[in-house]
Amino acid sequence: MKRFGTFSGVFVPSFEAILGAVLFLILPLLVGQVGMVNMLIIVVLANTATLATGFSIADSATNLADVGGGGMYAVSKQSLGRAFGGSIGVQIYIAQAVSIGFYCIGFAEPLEPLLRQFAPAAAIIEQYGLSSLQTRQVIATLFAVVGLIVALVGADFVSGLQMIILVVLSAAVLAIFVSPLMNPTYEGSRLFAAAPNLTGSGVRIGFAAAFAIFFPAVTGIDAGVGMSGSLKTPQRSLVIGTFAAIGVTTAVYLGVTVVFGFVDPQLLLPRNGQTVTTLDLFSQTPVLPLVLMAGILLATSSSALSYFLTAPRTLQALIADNVMPRQTGFLGRDFRAGGSEPRIAALLTFAITTGVIWSGDISFISMVVGICFLVVYGWVNFAAFLEHISGNPSFRPSSRGHWLISLYGFLLCLGIIALFNIWVGIAVLAFQVTIFSLILRYKTGSQLEGVWWGALFALMQWLFGRMGKIIQGTKNWRPIVGTFAFHDRPNQIDGMLEMGKRLAEYKGIVSMHVLADRGEDDAEIELRTPTTAHVLRYNGDSVNTMLSGIIQSVPAAGFGMNTVMLPVDPRFDAASLIEYALRLDKHVLLYKPAGMTEVDGVTRYNRIDVWWKGAENGSLMALLAHVVRYNDMKRKQTPSRIRFLRKLWGEESTDEARREMQELLRVARLDGEVVIIDQDDQPIAATVCSYSSDARLVFLGLPGKPAESGKAAGSLTRFFNIDRKIFQKNFEPYAQMPEMLFVKAAHVLDLRE
Incomplete structure (x- = not known):
């Protein structure tokens, strides 16, 4: 009373x-x-x-x-x-x-x-x-x-x-x-x-x-x-x-x-x-x-x-x-009935x-x-x-x-x-x-209540405002990854969600998007979608148009993604999406889930293989490999061993190539083993499968060449013109390979910073 x-x-x-x-x-x-x-x-x-x-x-x-x-x-x-x-x-x-x-x-x-x-x-x-x-x-x-x-x-x-x-x-x-x-x-x-x-x-x-x-x-x-x-x-x-x-x-x-x-x-x-x-x-x-x-x-x-x-x-x-514990409920009562x-x-x-x-x-x-x-x-x-x-x-x-x-x-x-x-x-x-x-x-299911969300939001809003006035550059680069997977491929969702965490959980930010056709059942979609993911609806073949809009969108805080991860899936035109993302200066990763856990009786080791062909994609791959290794350590997992593989071309010298790679790793302050592969007539897919089938994760650059100066859209003076034929070839050579990320960098990262 x-x-x-x-x-x-x-x-x-x-x-x-x-x-x-x-x-x-x-x-x-x-x-x-x-x-x-x-x-x-x-x-x-x-x-x-x-x-x-x-x-x-x-x-x-x-x-x-x-x-x-x-x-x-x-x-x-x-x-x-x-x-x-x-x-x-x-x-x-x-x-x-x-x-x-x-x-x-x-x-x-x-x-x-x-x-x-x-x-x-x-x-x-x-x-x-x-x-x-x-x-x-x-x-x-x-x-x-x-x-x-x-x-x-x-x-x-x-x-x-x-x-x-x-x-x-x-x-x-x-x-x-x-x-x-x-x-x-x-x-x-x-x-x-x-x-x-x-x-x-x-x-x-x-x-x-x-x-x-x-x-x-x-x-x-x-x-x-x-x-x-x-x-x-x-x-x-x-x-x-x-x-x-x-x-x-x-x-x-x-x-x-x-x-x-x-x-x-x-x-x-x-x-x-x-x-x-x-x-x-x-x-x-x-x-x-x-x-x-x-x-x-x-x-x-x-x-x-x-x-x-x-x-x-x-x-x-x-x-x-x-x-208080349920057993103490009697302490709040009165002697008298109704008191x-x-x-x-x-x-x-x-x-x-x-x-x-x-x-x-x-x-x-x-x-x-x-x-x-x-x-x-x-x-x-x-x-x-x-x-x-x-x-x-x-x-x-x-x-x-x-x-x-x-x-x-x-x-x-x-x-x-x-x-x-x-x-x-x-x-x-x-x-x-x-x-x-x-x-x-x-008592609260490990959920914080109260003003905490608003206070953190205000802090982030203030910080984002300050960050907008700072030039990021390679020195401050962190993966802000947007991942996209189709809801009817649970293995694809699980693999990309886990890969996104390995890439950005401790060194950046990852957001998971699940793509679902508007005609599909809501309950089924909800059942297959992780609670941390966002469901995106599309009509028929409009998935490319929708993804293009999302990739170019800028969040309210101005903290947009700088890396896009897409599955190897025939339902969208990967070539055009990658080219569009590169025009927006966003790196692109194509994700292929792991095949068999063992190949020819050889168990895969806890190792990351980075296939180096040059700085255009190689710098980004090297940095991402380092980030994955760091995140694995933060997640209390056994840290992966990184291996840099380089196949010789033309008149390259084995010793010279090895010195170049070792000097690059030294200057870049990166740990890793250098493997130099002699030139042969095997296609690159066969070589990759031969050397990396026992790894846990493989980084491989996507081919392409820079466009001629002045040919880029808008004010851009440089972007990578993807060789569309790569997407007409079958990924079958890599079907039994471990998890793979096919990488296309929007620009070259300076590993010396």
Whole structure:
């Protein structure tokens, strides 16, 4: 049921969570150590992190029709997806539940010495032999039980208590502000000096250490945001309530820092190893100690109660979104039939709280939880940053945030994590990555949701724009391959898809197109077509016309194919298509699938054979062979051995030809074995079959000669005029050969680059 407004649902929980133990127990020491000026800077800098997070929350929340329960998890999952958002939600819940234990200990801290002065309580403590730590643990546990009971009663009751706490806490803060008018004494000296303590005194703890100690004080906005599922108008309340809480509490911390800046710095030095608190400073002043004690107790109790409400709701939201394992579904339920309060989740939260209380020294756990909150705040900022830069039309928040603000919040959170403990930060991030991986695998089918596609699209769009202003040249050449296969040849599709990956999966881009006649059955086509391929329909003999249009088309990003791979198939006029592609300066590969796996009982070896006749096709073939070998290695396959074969013609010398090839490979920085074949009367097909029948892949250049200068279409001055007779001959000599790529280069690549 959504029943809370901006003030009671967001402002009050955040206000009370921010103004806690640090304000009353630690701030005087910090001001005394680093001085008023440095402390004012720390307060402002720390609050910029929460202010940036507030803007990011506003951007995300006002872009949602329904925020839902879960607080920061709810606003982040919409942008980062269920898997990544779920990993954040799990982290938030753990941090919230553990934080209750800290606040319970904070509640017990000032009560423990008072109880020892109360005779009945002192007798019980002495009877059981409780140490100071054990006494605080007992007090904290009893308070946790009270908090659980209050949480089980319901959010309405807690909200009513928080209103009372707000009044007392405000009175305690007001008491600090009016204390200079009373000018009380402490340890025989006037508390306030005539001049402010601007630079600090005593043993300095340092600016960075002071910042790390103070920062957790300003992170309480999660207490209000966590009530998102119970707000009447969450989009409005989350924005106004969060900013109001940040603004008011920042003003309070700045004002109190100025007040403590006028305290005699000598009175702020630790006494007997104990930190001087506001209770100590005003111990000799009438009424003020009682008001401050009430403020401290109620501030810590309010924070604990706030998280007793928000933590179970975060877990309930995770369960409702099917992020948690199915077996945990009962945790999101209520005791009562038809009830909506997460009362069972509250019991689990109490169990975690009790474990924290009795864990002993909780200082390390406190740091870990503080880093968890920082990681969450960082991702909330990063989510808003991604939404801004993605440019998705769906991102239409009514707030006025800017991507720089969100980026600043994200980077500042990372910096503060490093300031706390970079190794613990890495461990927390590793835990989150583990949770993300589990949710991604078992809950979302390994599919990322959210803004990621839009952000990557925006990045690619920007990069493509920059690439259009850069001359590519041979040095930057990469295969951008468009492959085309007929749908009624499954072996052809499978072979070309695999070959396309070997050519371009890691060094370029490959797109698979399946050609299907319009009269063929849709279901049959879908059955035979890989999910990564695009189906292209053609009418009868119009396949050449369609392919010509596709080859010359330019994608929206201007990232068109530079290489076309076609099957050896009689259904299109390969000669005209190749000639047309060459006019467009696109390389052409004709693919022939493998024949028998063995020839004359000889098993084929993991070898690539490149038949060299010259640089016109040879340079491209050499480069493609190198790319295939590299991609095979990246795919965890045994790397292919490359062999360059050259058959002598005319008066060529064997030694001279070998030296030329070896020098070419050296200059081109290519690995490979050189094989020189003596001239004979055999046709090239017979020679190729004789030497390469035991290879895995064979590159062979297509014959042809350059057209005469000025005869090319348009402004082109050079293209290869294919000898059409080659396509009238039968490919039968190569039928039993391994996979072959017949290559025709549109231009010569300079292997020296």
